[in-house]
Amino acid sequence: MVQFFSDVLIRTVDLALIAVGLSCVYSLIRFPNIALVQYAVAGSFLALLLQGAGLPLPVAGLLACLLVGGLAVLLNVTVFERLLASGSAIAMVGSLAVTMILSAVFLVVFGPDSRRFDLDSHPVIRVLDARLTVHQLTAVGLTAGAVIVLALLLFRTTLGRSMRATATNRVLAAATGIDARLITNTVVFLSGVLAALGGIGLALKGEMNIQLGMDVLLPVFAAAILGGLGNALGAVAGAVIIATAETLVTNVNLGPLVGEPLLFLPASYATAMSFLILVAALLVRPHGLFVNEVKRV
Amino acid sequence: MISSIKKISFTLAMTLLCGTYVSSAQAEPVSIGAVIPLSGASATIGADQLRGIEIATEEVNAKGGVLGQPLKVIVEDSGGRPPSALDAARKLVTVNNVPLVIGEYSSGNTLPIGQYLVQQKRIHLNPASTSGLLRDLGEGHFSLVGLDHVTTKFAADDIMAQGWRKAVIIAPNNAFGQGVIEQFTKHFKAAGGQVLASIAYPEGQTTYRRELQQLAQAKPDVFVYSAYSREGAVINREASELGLNETPWYGYLLSMSTADSDPKTKQGQYGLEVNYIGPNGGAYQDAYKKKYGEDFRTTWNGYTYDAVKIAAAAINKAGSTDPAAIGAALKELGKGYEGATGQITFDANRMRDSQPYLKMKVDNGKLVLR
Numbered sequence: 031m032v033q034f035f036s037d038v039l040i041r042t043v044d045l046a047l048i049a050v051g052l053s054c055v056y057s058l059i060r061f062p063n064i065a066l067v068q069y070a071v072a073g074s075f076l077a078l079l080l081q082g083a084g085l086p087l088p089v090a091g092l093l094a095c096l097l098v099g100g101l102a103v104l105l106n107v108t109v110f111e112r113l114l115a116s117g118s119a120i121a122m123v124g125s126l127a128v129t130m131i132l133s134a135v136f137l138v139v140f141g142p143d144s145r146r147f148d149l150d151s152h153p154v155i156r157v158l159d160a161r162l163t164v165h166q167l168t169a170v171g172l173t174a175g176a177v178i179v180l181a182l183l184l185f186r187t188t189l190g191r192s193m194r195a196t197a198t199n200r201v202l203a204a205a206t207g208i209d210a211r212l213i214t215n216t217v218v219f220l221s222g223v224l225a226a227l228g229g230i231g232l233a234l235k236g237e238m239n240i241q242l243g244m245d246v247l248l249p250v251f252a253a254a255i256l257g258g259l260g261n262a263l264g265a266v267a268g269a270v271i272i273a274t275a276e277t278l279v280t281n282v283n284l285g286p287l288v289g290e291p292l293l294f295l296p297a298s299y300a301t302a303m304s305f306l307i308l309v310a311a312l313l314v315r316p317h318g319l320f321v322n323e324v325k326r327v
Numbered sequence: 328m329i330s331s332i333k334k335i336s337f338t339l340a341m342t343l344l345c346g347t348y349v350s351s352a353q354a355e356p357v358s359i360g361a362v363i364p365l366s367g368a369s370a371t372i373g374a375d376q377l378r379g380i381e382i383a384t385e386e387v388n389a390k391g392g393v394l395g396q397p398l399k400v401i402v403e404d405s406g407g408r409p410p411s412a413l414d415a416a417r418k419l420v421t422v423n424n425v426p427l428v429i430g431e432y433s434s435g436n437t438l439p440i441g442q443y444l445v446q447q448k449r450i451h452l453n454p455a456s457t458s459g460l461l462r463d464l465g466e467g468h469f470s471l472v473g474l475d476h477v478t479t480k481f482a483a484d485d486i487m488a489q490g491w492r493k494a495v496i497i498a499p500n501n502a503f504g505q506g507v508i509e510q511f512t513k514h515f516k517a518a519g520g521q522v523l524a525s526i527a528y529p530e531g532q533t534t535y536r537r538e539l540q541q542l543a544q545a546k547p548d549v550f551v552y553s554a555y556s557r558e559g560a561v562i563n564r565e566a567s568e569l570g571l572n573e574t575p576w577y578g579y580l581l582s583m584s585t586a587d588s589d590p591k592t593k594q595g596q597y598g599l600e601v602n603y604i605g606p607n608g609g610a611y612q613d614a615y616k617k618k619y620g621e622d623f624r625t626t627w628n629g630y631t632y633d634a635v636k637i638a639a640a641a642i643n644k645a646g647s648t649d650p651a652a653i654g655a656a657l658k659e660l661g662k663g664y665e666g667a668t669g670q671i672t673f674d675a676n677r678m679r680d681s682q683p684y685l686k687m688k689v690d691n692g693k694l695v696l697r
Contacts, residue, residue: 037540142367142406144533144557154568163568237533237561245533280537283544292524292545297537 032160034281040166040235041273042266043173045246047228049253049265050177051221057197057260058214061118064125065105066225067243067250068132073098073226074233074242075140081148095226102222103215129243136240144237169231176227177266180220184262193217197260248301249276252308258318267319275307276300356399357392357648359638360419361631362430362440367407368531368555369432371586372625376432376454377402379628382614383635393642400635405431405440407555412436413443420447426642426650427452429634432627433555434458435501435530441468449650450657452638454630457580458502459510462676467650469657471630471637471671472601473682475506481684482551482579482599483514489597491549491575493521495542497535497562498553498579500527507553507579523547530558536565543571553579556586563592581687582626582694590692600694602683603629605669612667633666640664 052066073094080090105128113124154161184190195203196213204210232242253272257264280300285293311318361380364373380400387398401423403415412431419425420443427450431437437456444451445467453461453470457478461470486494496511498504504527512522523545526538539562542550550571554562559578563585566572572592578584581598603626604612611632615623623629638653641660645652661673674680688697 033540037536143370144368144531144561154570161568161570232533235534236536236565239531239533241531242533281540294524294541294544296526297535297541298529300537 032158034277036157036160036162037277037281038270038273039170040162041276042269043166043169044228044232044235045249045253045269045272046173046266047176047224047231048246048250049257049269050180050262051224051228052250052254053257053259053265054180054224054262055217055221056254057262058193058217059106059110059114059121061110061114061121061125062251062254062259063110063221064122064247065128065132066102066221067247068129068136069098069102069222069225069243070229070232070246071136071238071240071243072101072132073229074238075136075145075240076226077230078145078147078233078238087147087149091227091230094230095223098226099219099222102225103219106215106218133240133244140240142240144239146237147233149234163235165234169234172227172231172234176224177263180224181263183220189213189216248308249304252304252311255308256311256319258320261318261320264318264320272304272307275303279303356397357394357642358399358401358423358425359635359642360416360423360425360428360430361400361402361635362405362412362415362419362428362436363402363631364407364432364436365402365404367405368557369407369583371556372432372455372583372627373404373407375623375625375628376631378615378619378624379630379632380429380635382611382618382628383632383639386614387636387639393639394646394648398635398639400429401425405436407433407436409436409439413439416440416443420444420449426450426648426653427638429454429631429638432456433499433501434461434503434506435499437461438464438502444468450638450653452634454634455627456503458506460502460506462678466677467654468677469661469673470678471634471666471668473679475503475510477682478579478599478601478684479507479510480514482577483511483518483520485597485599485686486515486549486551486577487518487520489549489575491577492519493523493545493548494551494577495524495526495545495547495549496522496551497526497528497538497542499530499555499558501530504528504553511551511579528554528558528562530555532558533561534565535562536569539566539569539571543569547574549575549577551577551579552584554584556583556588559584560587560589560592563588567592578689581689585689585694586625590689593689594691596689597697598687598689600626600685600687602669602685603627605665605667605683607665608667608669629666629668633668633671637664637666637671 048070056062076094077091080093081087110121113121153164192208192213196210200210249272253268254265257268279295280297285291363376384400392398405412405415419428428444429452432455434456437453441451441464445465451468457475459474496508498507508525515522524542528538576596578596578598581600585593641653641656644656664671672680686697687694
């Protein structure tokens, strides 16, 4: 049982930060930026490159996050802002195009093979009957830390108030002297940093390859929508639900139901589960599970 | 003045022309092709396959080449994926017009390129793949390694001999892996054992944690697995993180499954391996050590070495580069060819009909006989 919860926790950590980034940026720019999952790939590979250049991993990771944040702002100013002028659907399709371009760039620059950070082997820690590695726990800590910092930023600082004001009513916020464009780009930067950190967390626990982003695209979207797009902390709850569903589907023995000792669904059905939840959420609660101050497109 | 310039340029032009003509007549090499995984999950093995090719080519050329010309092996990277493997084979046939292609490593890639080459009426030499489906590829295809029905029987008996009765098995979800799972299950049951669960894992993932947790719930006596080396590294690492390495592990093709694994995560694993060095392989083993300054990295270099050598012998025997003539010569040679990997004899379907295996285990990161 403890193993089940730890599996859910680890999967939540896989998804949470990218989903939070997606949700956060949605509240201001009103389109779900698909390219965010590629920022996660960029983050993990940049950290790997910087580590390879001789930096200690924490420094390499931090630098990679900042660089990816910069990339997010650059793409926002040069591509998405312009596309958004023609509508959010067009911007979303544009972000899909950027995703594909980034895929091709990654293939050329990093190659198709899986890589790992240069880390010590994984010492295993026993927590009751569950086993966790130090790197898994580090990823959990990083994610929890990032979410707490983000919550404090949103609800305890002037910047956070300005962000929420701009998200709720852009015109009114501008009238009170808030620079909406600056605020938007700050949030875009933050979303890039969160996605990169999410990617580094993913890579920390195992391997990274250039498919890493596309692999989590669906569950991340499902988590963000379930949490109510635009509701940053709701995305965390969404990630918990998706992770629980995925783990249930793959780890529960269905054998007794059909009179066999062991029967499992293939692990790749986990993705189908997030698809199912996504469709159900859009049908039943299209604004997410929680009351949402941001109106959807 | 002008005439002397004309004279000089005429002489120059003639010299150049003659030079080109002479050199092209001297060094028009006889080309054959090879498609091996130089990148992707099996890149470590592909690099080792290349070593076998290099040593064989040097030896053939040191002894006068083929048909009086130097032998050239045009090596293409398969990327470890069927589409790029097929592209590579197509390039070798349409651009280089080679009569014979050696390749690939994984059955999932060997099958499509074999089908293509047979259809193009070229000769295909399989230096590594063991899927039973290769048997049906047709005229033009030759396998230099024993196929999976022989190997899995050996594995099943070996595992029973260790006293392990309840097994679970995981192998790649492709022609190779499905063949292994199906054949192993059949032979293990026949030997009196029980296969509690089997999983064909999707290739190229960054984690197999879920698959491993499913298998663990069966509480087996032994985990039987076969994996391409990078994926094997992930499986072994995650298995040891989950504590599953406290149960015995048996690697089907142990060097392939463990080549990229962290020594700590594969310590003590049992497994089988194709015999990579025959009674006459000593000279080859020495040549390998001398050229690369280390022992065999995997067991697969000897098979590409034999492939190049037998191809060169067949072209010489045929006296031409016509694929049909080479095929006929190969059948003749295949009545008892002494390769570095042992004696190679083909059955009626041009498959190697006897294949010695080795019982091995991993000790301090190295494969040793047990």
